[in-house]
Amino acid sequence: MTRPEPLALPDLDDILAAHQRIAGSIVRTPVLHHPELDELVGSEVHLKCESMQRGGSFKLRGATNAVLSLSDDEAAAGVAAHSSGNHATALALAAAARGIPAFLVMPVDAPAAKRDAVRAAGGKVIDCAPTLAARAEALAQVLADTGAHEVHPYDDPRVIAGAGTAAVELLADVPDLDLVIAPVSGGGLLSGTAIATAALAPGRQVWGAEPAGADDAHRSLLAGRRLAGTRPDTIADGLRAELSDRTFAAIRAHVSGIVTVTDDEIVDAMRILFTVAKLVVEASGATGLAGLRALPQRLPPKAGVIVSGGNLDLGRLPFVQ
Amino acid sequence: MTRPEPLALPDLDDILAAHQRIAGSIVRTPVLHHPELDELVGSEVHLKCESMQRGGSFKLRGATNAVLSLSDDEAAAGVAAHSSGNHATALALAAAARGIPAFLVMPVDAPAAKRDAVRAAGGKVIDCAPTLAARAEALAQVLADTGAHEVHPYDDPRVIAGAGTAAVELLADVPDLDLVIAPVSGGGLLSGTAIATAALAPGRQVWGAEPAGADDAHRSLLAGRRLAGTRPDTIADGLRAELSDRTFAAIRAHVSGIVTVTDDEIVDAMRILFTVAKLVVEASGATGLAGLRALPQRLPPKAGVIVSGGNLDLGRLPFVQ
Numbered sequence: 001m002t003r004p005e006p007l008a009l010p011d012l013d014d015i016l017a018a019h020q021r022i023a024g025s026i027v028r029t030p031v032l033h034h035p036e037l038d039e040l041v042g043s044e045v046h047l048k049c050e051s052m053q054r055g056g057s058f059k060l061r062g063a064t065n066a067v068l069s070l071s072d073d074e075a076a077a078g079v080a081a082h083s084s085g086n087h088a089t090a091l092a093l094a095a096a097a098r099g100i101p102a103f104l105v106m107p108v109d110a111p112a113a114k115r116d117a118v119r120a121a122g123g124k125v126i127d128c129a130p131t132l133a134a135r136a137e138a139l140a141q142v143l144a145d146t147g148a149h150e151v152h153p154y155d156d157p158r159v160i161a162g163a164g165t166a167a168v169e170l171l172a173d174v175p176d177l178d179l180v181i182a183p184v185s186g187g188g189l190l191s192g193t194a195i196a197t198a199a200l201a202p203g204r205q206v207w208g209a210e211p212a213g214a215d216d217a218h219r220s221l222l223a224g225r226r227l228a229g230t231r232p233d234t235i236a237d238g239l240r241a242e243l244s245d246r247t248f249a250a251i252r253a254h255v256s257g258i259v260t261v262t263d264d265e266i267v268d269a270m271r272i273l274f275t276v277a278k279l280v281v282e283a284s285g286a287t288g289l290a291g292l293r294a295l296p297q298r299l300p301p302k303a304g305v306i307v308s309g310g311n312l313d314l315g316r317l318p319f320v321q
Numbered sequence: 322m323t324r325p326e327p328l329a330l331p332d333l334d335d336i337l338a339a340h341q342r343i344a345g346s347i348v349r350t351p352v353l354h355h356p357e358l359d360e361l362v363g364s365e366v367h368l369k370c371e372s373m374q375r376g377g378s379f380k381l382r383g384a385t386n387a388v389l390s391l392s393d394d395e396a397a398a399g400v401a402a403h404s405s406g407n408h409a410t411a412l413a414l415a416a417a418a419r420g421i422p423a424f425l426v427m428p429v430d431a432p433a434a435k436r437d438a439v440r441a442a443g444g445k446v447i448d449c450a451p452t453l454a455a456r457a458e459a460l461a462q463v464l465a466d467t468g469a470h471e472v473h474p475y476d477d478p479r480v481i482a483g484a485g486t487a488a489v490e491l492l493a494d495v496p497d498l499d500l501v502i503a504p505v506s507g508g509g510l511l512s513g514t515a516i517a518t519a520a521l522a523p524g525r526q527v528w529g530a531e532p533a534g535a536d537d538a539h540r541s542l543l544a545g546r547r548l549a550g551t552r553p554d555t556i557a558d559g560l561r562a563e564l565s566d567r568t569f570a571a572i573r574a575h576v577s578g579i580v581t582v583t584d585d586e587i588v589d590a591m592r593i594l595f596t597v598a599k600l601v602v603e604a605s606g607a608t609g610l611a612g613l614r615a616l617p618q619r620l621p622p623k624a625g626v627i628v629s630g631g632n633l634d635l636g637r638l639p640f641v642q
Contacts, residue, residue: 032351036375051599054357113596275434278372278601278631310599313641320636 009250010161012199015192018065018161019168025064025097027053029166031173031304034277041292043299046177047273048170051281051310055117057238058166058189058308059090059153065162066151067094075100077147082106082128082135084237085114086309087153092123103148105138107131111237113313132241154188155244164192170304171200178300183287183308184208184217184258185239187247193306194254205300208251208258209291211235211266216242217251218258235263235318238284238309261290269293271319273307282312330571331482333520336513339386339482340489346385346418348374350487352494352625355598362613364620367498368594369491372602372631376438378559379487379510379629380411380474386483387472388415396421398468403427403449403456405558406435407630408474413444424469426459428452432558434634453562475509476565485513491625492521499621504608504629505529505538505579506560508568514627515575526621529572529579530612532556532587537563538572539579556584556639559605559630582611590614592640594628603633 010018032047050058067079078101081091088104095102102123106115107130118125128138143150152159166189167180180197184190187208194206210217211234220227220243229242243251251258261269266283269290273281288305331339353368371379388400399422402412409425416423423444427436428451439446449459464471473480487510488501501518505511508529515527531538532555541548541564550563564572572579582590587604590611594602609626 027356030351030353032373034373035348049599052353052355056599274601274635278370278377280595280599280601314595314638315641317635320634 007246007249008157009191009246010157010164010195012196014157014161015164015168015196019165021068022061022064022162022165026060028169029053031170032277036276037272040272040276043292044302045292046170046174046302046304047277047279048166048304048306049279050166051279051285051307055086055089055093055121056309056311057086057090058163058306059086060093061165062159062162062188063087063090063094063151066156066158067098069158070149074149077149078102079151080104080139080142080146080148081151081153082139083153084240085110086238086311088123089114089117089121091151092118092121096122103142103146105135105142107135111311111313113311117311153241154186155246160188160192160247160250162192163189164196166306167193167196168200170306171197174304176302177201177204177304178302179205179207180304180306181207181209181288181292182306183239183284184210185284186241187217187243187251189306189308190255191247191250195250198254205256206254207256207291207295209287210258210260211239211287212260212262214240215260218260220248221252221255221258236266236283236287238282239287259291259294259296261287261294265290265294267318274317274319279307280310281307282309283318285309328567328570329478330512330567331478331485331516333517335478335482336485336489336517340486342389343382343385343483343486347381349490350374352491353598357597358593361593361597362620364613365623366613367491367495367623367625368598368600369487369625369627370600371487372600372606372628376407376410376414376442377630377632378407378411379484379627380407381414382486383480383483383509384408384411384415384472387477387479388419390479391470395470398470399423400472401425401460401463401467401469402472402474403460404474405561406431407559407632409444410435410438410442412472413439413442417443424463424467426456426463428456432632432634434632438632474562475507476567481509481513481568481571483513484510485517487627488514488517489521491627492518495625497623498522498525498625499623500526500528501625501627502528502530502609502613503627504560504605505531507562508538508564508572510627510629511576512568512571516571519575526577527575528577528612528616530608531579531581532560532608533581533583535561536581539581541569542573542576542579557587557604557608559603560608580612580615580617582608582615586611586615588639595638595640600628601631602628603630604639606630
């Protein structure tokens with residue numbers, strides 16, 4: 001299979017087809033609701049807990065959809081990607097489920113918990129320097145050496161379609177949400193969420209929540225054109241990538257706005273999720289709640305928050321002294 | 322109201338009446354299920370997450386039932402108890418909801434997170450030495466000084482009835498469980514669980530899980546008579562109390578067995594709940610899962626585990642180095 005067309009995006013049918021394709025391989029994660037959290041936030045908050053997905057993040061949805069969409073020939077030499085962590089684990093799990101190898105290029109500063117998870121899932125880890133250029137170079141070498149099929153973490157309609165299935169489940173479980181918010185990094189989750197929500201629940205707001213220290217989506221949406229990211233500086237290790245033309249197009253078409261949050265706001269949302277909701281979430285996973293609390297408008301009565309992942313080094317929780 | 326009769330126990334009607342009485346004051350906590358957890362344990366495990374109860378433990382159920390059962394006269398001077406933590410928070414919350422004061426005698430070695438929670442709930446904390454004798458003495462003084470009504474953490478049919486409502490919800494959500502397991506300390510939760518399960522789902526096994534370092538229930542059940550506890554030595558700070566004649570009678574009548582677990586097994590169950598199920602649980606809350614994994618018999622196909630609480634100092638997780 002050649003690389004997908006640069007701007008091809010999934011539609012609702014693609015997302016629903018992805019949902020059917022992956023249903024046997026993923027967890028239908030719970031949507032949790034906690035009165036004490038509502039009181040604290042000032043809105044009824046429904047948490048779609050992709051932290052409880054197999055592999056600990058929503059990434060399994062897109063990776064599995066991509067791997068199961070490959071022909072036997074395409075799949076034979078395995079799959080490969082570069083990723084700071086959760087996509088790597090997800091791709092390793094999806095490949096193992098199909099019985100093919102997975103090669104994962106990971107920056108040396110990825111959290112130990114994520115590196116260990118990739119190896120435990122049977123993935124082959126290739127180290128690289130923590131820059132996008134070094135990651136791309138290392139991946140090109142792996143693809144040349146192995147003949148593996150690349151599954152990009154977000155710039156791929158199959159991956160975006162898979163990511164959108166979380167919103168399908170959230171809206172099925174809580175149909176009357178006024179607003180859905182998801183973290184944004186490369187934009188795969190937010191694109192899938194926005195496409196699914198626009199089609200299934202037209203008129204509802206969809207917001208992205210982005211770290212202030214990695215705010216290319218926010219700036220791009222304001223500028224009306226995709227702006228390159230600057231050197232990311234945020235505690236949310238899963239939110240350091242930047243939009244592609246594809247995800248920018250989806251976000252521009254369907255998203256109400258991007259709210260930026262400081263690392264302090266992210267850490268505070270983590271503290272609330274751990275201590276009130278009693279959920280283990282990584283910084284990226286808490287960013288949606290941080291964004292909801294920082295919305296530049298009156299809070300909606302009923303909000304859905306996609307808690308994107310729960311993989312982190314528990315010995316260094318940033319909200320405890 | 323005088324102290325309840327020494328051996329009075331609630332029946333299913335009392336538990337169902339308690340459920341109606343407290344329904345507006347408690348969270349109907351989720352029952353979570355995680356395929357990766359099942360694979361690890363070797364059984365389908367359904368977690369009744371009382372860690373997500375208001376106040377972070379099942380204790381709110383019994384405390385609320387007791388407080389709402391008081392006449393206005395009985396309630397006027399407030400309520401009081403001694404507790405290592407979760408009952409204290411729960412009683413403070415239940416009292417605040419009724420607009421009456423709560424006086425809580427707490428040992429000085431109670432976790433800071435629990436002491437803070439009691440104060441945040443509006444409870445008045447009275448410090449005492451960490452022995453049962455010191456706790457009883459301090460409480461007697463408080464009762465004499467204030468005229469408050471004592472709500473014992475477990476030796477009270479109203480508290481046991483409230484505790485049993487968690488099992489009512491668990492069995493409603495997953496009716497075909499083969500076995501239910503709950504931690505045992507003073508025995509209120511296990512008594513209520515066992516009475517409810519015996520009546521609603523006769524023939525199902527009900528087990529208690531008890532720290533090896535605080536195993537009076539295990540020894541008492543084997544001996545056929547209630548044996549005094551020895552000095553408790555366990556990481557599970559919520560499981561250091563001992564049975565009363567009342568809870569021993571309920572347990573003897575309805576419980577299949579008590580399985581003891583080492584602190585290492587409890588810590589390992591905590592690690593699994595944090596890293597696989599992505600749940601924040603305290604050591605006591607993980608003891609049910611530890612007990613399930615240590616059962617002295619073939620694991621049942623489908624087990625319900627009561628995760629009793631989730632309050633702990635997150636800066637000192639015992640399973641991280």
